[in-house]
Amino acid sequence: MTTDAPLNEELTFCAVHPDRETSLRCNRCGRLMCAQCAVLTPVGYRCRECVRQQEDKFFTANQLDYLIIAAVCAGLGAVGAAIVSALNLFLILVLVAALPFGGAVGELALQAVSRRRGRYSGQVAAAAVALGGLAGAVAQVSVAFSQIAERAGRPAALPLEAALGAALSDLGLLLFVALAAAAVYSRFRMRI
């Protein structure tokens, strides 16, 4: 009776990949899943659908929150980058300042939306810091150029391409913006 057990055993397949044999089940919904479909969570193996549902409970941000996050991060990123662009600090100082600056911007943005996060809050915040930072640096370069031109008695405006080119060739500024964006992103990934 027991010798033919393997023959009687019915083969089971992944719910997503019908060609993959598996006996692993999601410990929440019971769905069969292959190694690729299974997600190891602190409470055991779960299917992607259940993991996503769990995450949706955590992600409570609404559309407006994304806008607020983008505005706060772009604004503060612009101010921070303009200061870095104007001061011409030593590279090491810029690098040391970038991470706490990004962390602080992330914290302020989180407070502005009552700590509600969305699935893409971190990405939105990082992109806003990067774009706002670049815009702030371009504005700073343009204003500085106009001031110098005015003092020289020949008022002139720097073309936008030239200002952008100047900002993009400032290695310290680029590193500052990139590190600040990374710090903002990781601040949003922290679950506090």
Ligand SMILES: [Zn+2]
């Ligand atoms: Zn499941």
Ligand SMILES: [Zn+2]
């Ligand atoms: Zn599968």
